Amino acid sequence: MTANQARQTRVLIVGAGAIGGFYGAALQRGGADVSLVCRSEAEVVRQHGYRIESVRRGDSVLRPNQILLSAADYQGGPPDYLVLSVKVVHGLDRVSLIRDAVGPDTAIVLIENGVEIESEIAQAFPANELISALAFVQVSRIAPGVIRHFAFGDLTFGNYPRGLSERSRHFGALLESGGIQCALTEQVVTARWAKCLWNAAFNPASVLGGGLDTEDMLGTPEGEALVRRAMQEVRAVADAAGHSLAPELIDQYIENTRKAPAYKTSMALDYLHRRPMEIEAIIGNAVRAGRRERVDIPTLENLYALLKMVEHKAGKPA
Known part of the structure; x- marks a missing residue:
């Protein structure tokens, strides 16, 4: 793939929040033609671009080629890559969000949280290449059109359900050119379970503590012990499901x-701002996998049950 060809790679990002904007800016730096579906902030982004603030990486601005209200508005033919980076929350029809922009040669890239989240997209688009990606990044949207990067930023991805294609490698090359370290894997489902070790422990604890940050959660022996128990249970479920994880990962x-700056998880921020939380993708699917594999998971079961209580209360009229 020549530099000129790389510059012409067309990428449509659906879900232009903190994750979509951060990696969209990297893809643009790497030479891609980047467009965004950006409904609530479209006018701000049209006027000023999407500003990414980062002490570690330097500030930058993403100026999309097209700023759209829906994927159906995308002009110029189907994109080479359609990046879906919405939160996986109950009731959201991810298929309908992207269907109108997916062409026969479009590779669909999921940069989303959770385990066992790919099948819905794979079943809807069986002829399209599906790339599953995991973001190891601390980044938040702090104002309309403004994203703040705190730490990390690496991506791990590969083809779903397994393998690694040339199109995945090209996507990684674009990101690497834009300053993002990429780990390509032929076993991306196992990589998702590895990330679940962190997500299924820290995200629920942050909400159940009323919006704790990572320093709060690891600040007492009891807090660290809870996190470790949840991680050990996730590892046991992953192992039973055929995705063994190294014990030293915990x-x-x-x-x-x-070592990283104190940071509120994405679920804590959603809770504090009264937004839908990714409970099912992050911990619900792990709990159901544990039940399916007949693994004893008392800590995960309790965290999940308590989160569902919090969600139920949050859904009541004020």
Whole structure:
């Protein structure tokens, strides 16, 4: 793939929040023609672009080629890559969000949280290449058209359900050219379970503590012990499902979290701003997998049940 061909790669991002904007800016730096479906902030982004603030990486501005209200408005033929980076929440029809822009040669890229989230898209678009990606990043939308990057930023991805194609490699090359480190894997489902080690422990605890940040959660022996128990149960479920994870990952994740700046999880931010939370994708699917594989998961079961209570209360009229 020549530099000129790379510059002409067309990418449509559906879900231009913190994740979509952050990686969209990297793809644009890497030479891609990037467009966004950006409904609530469309006018702000048209006028000023999407500003990414980062002490670690430097500030940048994403100026999309097209700023759209829906995927159906995309002009110039189907994109080479359609990146779906919406939150996987109950009641959201992800298929309908992207269907009108997916062409026969469009590769669909999921940069989303959770485990066992790909099948809905794979069943709807069986002829399209599906790339599943996991973002290891601390980034938040802090104002309309403004994203703040706190730490990390690496992506791990590969083809679903397994394998690694040339199109995946080209997508990684674009991101690498834009400053993002990419780990390509032929076993992306196993990689999703590895990320679930962190997500299924820290996200629920952050909400159930009323919006705790990572420093709060690891600040007491009891807090760290809870996080470790949840991680150990996720590892047991993954192993039973055929996706063995190295035991040292737990220590590694906790140590890396300690080193990073104190950070509120995405679920904590959604809870504090009264937005729908990714409960099912992040922990519900892990719990159901544990039940299916007949693994004893008392900590995950309790975290999930308590989260559902919080969700139920949040849904009541004020």
